[in-house]
Amino acid sequence: xxxxxxxxxxxxxxxxxxxxxxxxxxxxxxxxxxxxxxxxxxxxxxxxxxxxxxxxxxxxxxxxxxxxxxxxxxxxxxxxxxxxxxxxxxxxxxxxxxxxxxxxxxxxxxxxxxxxxxxxxxxxxxxxxxxxxxxxxxxxxxxxxxxxxxxxxxxxxxxxxxxxxxxxxxxxxxxxxxxxxxxxxxxxxxxxxxxxxxxxxxxxxxxxxxxxxxxxxxxxxxxxxxxxxxxxxxxxxxxxxxxxxxxxxxxxxxxxxxxxxxxxxxxxxxxxxxxxxxxxxxxxxxxxxxxxxxxxxxxxxxxxxxxxxxxxxxxxxxxxxxxxxxxxxxxxxx
Numbered sequence: 001x002x003x004x005x006x007x008x009x010x011x012x013x014x015x016x017x018x019x020x021x022x023x024x025x026x027x028x029x030x031x032x033x034x035x036x037x038x039x040x041x042x043x044x045x046x047x048x049x050x051x052x053x054x055x056x057x058x059x060x061x062x063x064x065x066x067x068x069x070x071x072x073x074x075x076x077x078x079x080x081x082x083x084x085x086x087x088x089x090x091x092x093x094x095x096x097x098x099x100x101x102x103x104x105x106x107x108x109x110x111x112x113x114x115x116x117x118x119x120x121x122x123x124x125x126x127x128x129x130x131x132x133x134x135x136x137x138x139x140x141x142x143x144x145x146x147x148x149x150x151x152x153x154x155x156x157x158x159x160x161x162x163x164x165x166x167x168x169x170x171x172x173x174x175x176x177x178x179x180x181x182x183x184x185x186x187x188x189x190x191x192x193x194x195x196x197x198x199x200x201x202x203x204x205x206x207x208x209x210x211x212x213x214x215x216x217x218x219x220x221x222x223x224x225x226x227x228x229x230x231x232x233x234x235x236x237x238x239x240x241x242x243x244x245x246x247x248x249x250x251x252x253x254x255x256x257x258x259x260x261x262x263x264x265x266x267x268x269x270x271x272x273x274x275x276x277x278x279x280x281x282x283x284x285x286x287x288x289x290x291x292x293x294x295x296x297x298x299x300x301x302x303x304x305x306x307x308x309x310x311x312x313x314x315x316x317x318x319x320x321x322x323x324x325x326x327x328x329x330x331x332x333x334x
Contacts, residue, residue, distance in 0.1 A: 003206065007158045007176070014177060014192070019205040020158070022194050024230050027261035036258045045254075046290050049297040056296055057112050060287055064115040064323040071218070071329055073245070076116050077322040078288040079136055081223065081247060085216055085328070088125040088184045092212065092223055092247075093136040094145070100135035100289050102199070108135065108289040111296060115323030124149040125184030129156045130225035131209035132163070132197040135289055142167060153183045157190060159197075159207030177210060178239075189213040191236045193227035195262050213240045219328055221245040222276070226285065228261045229268040234275060243279045244331045248272055248317075250303050251286030254293035263292070266303040270310050273317045280331050281317040288322070 002018065009015045013023045049056035064074050064082070074082040081092040096114040101107020118141075127145060129137050137160075145152060146168055153171040154164050161174040173181050175190035182188070195209040211225040213236065220243045222236060227249065237243065253265035263285070264272070273281045286299040300319035307314045320326075 005206070009176075012176070014208070016205075020197070020208045021205060022196070022261075023232060024194055024228075024261075027228075028258065032258055036255065039255070040293055043293075045293040047295045049295050051297070053111050053296075060297075060300075060319070060321050061112045062115060062321050062323040064120070065325060066120050070327050072325050072327050073282070074116070074325045075282055075284065075320045075322065077112060077114070078286070079130070079226070079247075079249070079284045081282070081284070082116065083214070083328075085219065086185045089121055089123060090126045090128065090184050090186065090214075091124065091145075092128045093130055093225075094127065094141050095135060095138040095288075096141045096144075097138050100133075100138065100291075102134060102139075104140075108291060110288055111290065112288050112322055118144050118148055121148075124152050126153045126155060126186070126188075128188065128212050128223075129154065129160060130193070130211065130223070131157060131195060132160060132199045132203075132207050133226070134199070135291065136226065137163075137199075139167070142169075155181060155183060155188050155190075155212075157208035157210040163207075175210070176208065185216065186219075187215040189215070189240060191222070191240070192232060193225045194230045194232070195226045195228070211236070213243075215240075219245065219331075221247070223247040223284075224249060224264075224272075226263060228259075229264050229272065233272065237276055241276065243276055245282070245328070246273070246276055246279050247282040247284045249285035250283040251294070251299045252292040254298075259292055266299055267306045270303070270306040270312070270317065274310060274312065278312055278316050280326070283317065283319055286319075 079093045083090040099107045161172045164172045177192045180189045190210045193211045197207045198204040212223045214221045222243045248269040250266045250269045252263045
């Protein structure tokens with residue numbers, strides 16, 4: 001019997017009887033994946049960073065320092081973030097393993113080390129997962145989290161709760177776009193993104209993908225998750241803004257003809273940063289895995305160039321070092 005979407009709501013444009021979809025038109029054609037793989041292999045892409053991988057790590061990586069008690073955010077590389085608010089920790093899309101893959105011996109390998117060990121965390125209130133791809137939902141990391149923090153709350157998009165229950169998670173909340181829950185003293189809103197989901201050849205788009213908006217008395221934060229640029233994203237700041245912090249993706253965009261429907265390039269991210277009113281923005285989705293054709297060191301250079309062309313304050317949207325910390329108490333001063 002064909003799988004049917006148990007969460008199907010015919011009144012929602014992103015729902016289908018057999019899964020979920022983007023409201024926007026599909027920009028890929030049959031055969032595009034094979035074409036990209038052929039062209040990538042023929043050109044030998046991606047190229048190593050200009051300083052080599054060791055040089056890139058020396059320039060862009062540091063161990064995460066969790067000392068102090070101030071409210072803060074750490075970028076942990078790729079799309080992984082750590083928050084400390086009201087003395088409690090929240091992780092977003094934690095991927096601390098050596099590969100973004102279903103197996104330990106094959107698939108995209110880390111080019112920079114993880115800046116954080118779970119043993120550094122004295123507690124963990126909440127984990128947010130944006131979608132099911134292996135570079136955002138890492139089974140070994142989730143298993144380690146559950147062993148260390150069995151009562152942690154997971155907040156996930158529709159369709160992922162069963163996956164977490166099978167691993168033994170006790171507290172799982174799954175949300176559709178525009179739904180809200182409370183966790184760790186925070187209001188957490190699931191918001192739209194232009195992307196897709198898949199972990200096996202048989203479950204494409206059977207779970208939803210999303211971004212997250214996190215609210216507290218002092219924080220108004222938008223994590224876009226993986227998303228191509230679309231005017232539909234602007235509904236998020238209209239409903240839930242303004243934001244004093246954002247995490248905007250700037251990597252895995254090359255080649256444009258293949259990636260633009262699912263990932264933003266730095267220029268698109270800068271345009272979104274401007275629309276948001278230029279909050280402090282963390283460039284994410286770069287620096288760890290080679291998932292597309294650009295080199296690891298291309299996104300920060302392109303971001304700096306795009307900000308210069310846009311004539312905006314580069315300090316408010318510039319590349320962070322992996323493992324870098326910023327105080328949330330000083331957002332208004334930056």
